[in-house]
Amino acid sequence: MNQSTMFNVTELRATSQAQAEQRAAKGIVFVLDDDPSIRSSYERLFTLEGFVCFAYDSAEALITGRTIDAERLNGPRCLLCDVSLPGKSGLDVQEALGSEQAMMPFIFISGVSSEVEVVQAYRKGGYAFLLKPIDISELLATVSSALVLSGNRQQESAELARLQAMVMQLTERERAVIKLVLEGCTNPQISDRLRIALRTVKVHRQHAMQKLGAKNLVELTRTALRSSILC
Amino acid sequence: MNQSTMFNVTELRATSQAQAEQRAAKGIVFVLDDDPSIRSSYERLFTLEGFVCFAYDSAEALITGRTIDAERLNGPRCLLCDVSLPGKSGLDVQEALGSEQAMMPFIFISGVSSEVEVVQAYRKGGYAFLLKPIDISELLATVSSALVLSGNRQQESAELARLQAMVMQLTERERAVIKLVLEGCTNPQISDRLRIALRTVKVHRQHAMQKLGAKNLVELTRTALRSSILC
DNA sequence: GCAAAATCTGCCCTTTAGGGTAATTGCTAA
DNA sequence: TTAGCAATTACCCTAAAGGGCAGATTTTGC
Structure with a gap:
C-alpha cells in the first residue's frame, strides 16, 4: 500500500500545481505588511477571488522570496504594500525592484502616511495609492486594473522579445x-x-x-x- | 506727427506680439492662486525665465480667460495650481478642462493638503505635485519637464491631425x-x-x-x- | 583541415507594380 | 445644361519583384 499512497501524494501535488498555474494565469498578488492578521486577511481575500497570493512581513522577505515562490508561475502580478513599515519601507522595495516594477504595478496602502510619502510613491512610478479605511470593492477594482496593466506589459514585452529574437537571426x-x-x-x-x-x-x-x-x-x-x- | 506716433505704436505692438510668440514657443505657464503676492511672484519668475505667464485668482477666471489670453499663441503649456482654493478648487479645474489636460499638464502645489487630495490629483491625471516649501529649482525643473511633455503631446496631436486630414481626402x-x-x-x-x-x-x-x-x-x-x- | 554557413553571382523565367493614352459613364454643383 | 470629378476599363509598355538552377568564394567554429 505504500506505493499507492505515494502515488496519491504525487497526484495531489500535480493537481495542486495545475491549479496554481490556473490561478496564476488570473493573477498573482504579492502582499507586504508587517501585521500578521492583515496579511492573512489579504491572503484569504485574494485566494477567494481566485488569485494566487504570497504575503511577506518585510521588504527583505519579499525581495528574497518572490522569485522562489512564484517559480514556474506565469501570469499578471501586482504588489500590495503598506508604505509605513518598520525597517525598509514600501518605497525602498520600489527602488529595489527597479525595472521589474513595470511588470508588477505597486499599489500602496496607507492610513497615517504624510503627503510626502504619497508624492514620492507616485514619482517613483507607483500605480495607485489607497487610503485607509480600505473599501474592499475599491481595493479589488484597483488590483484588477493593476493586473490588467501587468498582463498588457508582459504581452508587449514578450512580443518585443519574439521580434528581436527574429531580428537576431x-x-x-x-x-x-x-x-x-x-x-x-x-x-x-x-x-x-x-x-x-x-x-x-x-x-x-x-x-x-x-x-x-x-x-x-x-x-x-x-x-x-x-x-x-x-x- | 500724429501719423508717426500711430506708426510707432503699431510698431511696438507688432514687436510685442512677435516677442510674445517667441516666448510662447518656449512655453506658456498658467498660474492659479488666490494670493496676489504669490501670483506676481510666479509671474516675475516665469517671465524672467523666458516664458509667457498668465496668472488667475480663481478657477472661473482661468477657465474663462485662458483661451482669450493665449489667443494666437502657440507653444507648450502647463498649469501651476494651488489645490486648496476658495470656491472651485484646483481639482475642479482639472475636471473642467478634461481632455485639454493632456495638452496642458497640471502641476499642483500644496502645503497643507491632505493625502486624499494628493491621491485624487494623481488619479485624475495630474502631472506632478509639489509640496511647500517650494524649492525654486525643483519648481523650474518640473515646469520644464511638463512643458516638454506638453510639446510632445502637441506634436503628436498635430501629426495625427495631418495624417487624418490626408486620409479624409x-x-x-x-x-x-x-x-x-x-x-x-x-x-x-x-x-x-x-x-x-x-x-x-x-x-x-x-x-x-x-x-x-x-x-x-x-x-x-x-x-x-x-x-x-x-x- | 573540414564541414557548415555566409556571401556572392549569372542566366532565365513569371508575376507584379507602375504608369501613359484614351475613352465611357454617372453624379453634382454652378 | 455644362464643367468637373469619381469611377471604370482597354491596350500597351517598362521596371521591379520573386524565385529556380547552378556554381563560386569565403569565413568560421569544432
Missing part, C-alpha cells in the same frame, strides 16, 4: 539589405549602394523575409516598426 | 483599395475581391498613394500604421 548582410528596403530603396538601388549584384540583393532579401516571418513588404514594415530595426 | 474606393493593400493583397487579388479591373485597382492605388504623400509601399505602411486606417 539575420546575418549582417541581410540586416543591411532590409534596412535599405525599409528606407524605401528598390533592389537595383540597394545593389548599387552595397555594390553587390542584383541577384545577391534578392537572395538576402528573400532569406531575411523568411527569417522575419514576413510574407510581403507590408508585413515586413510592420514587424520592423514594432521591433525598431531602423535605429 | 481619399475617396471611398481608394480607401477600400488601400485597406486591402495593407492587408497584404496584390493588385490582382484586390481586383478579384472588389470585382473591378486590374487597371482600375492600379489607378485607385496610384491616386491614394499621391494623396497620402507616400512614394512607396513602405511609406504607405508607416503612414497607415500611424494614422491607424486599418481600424
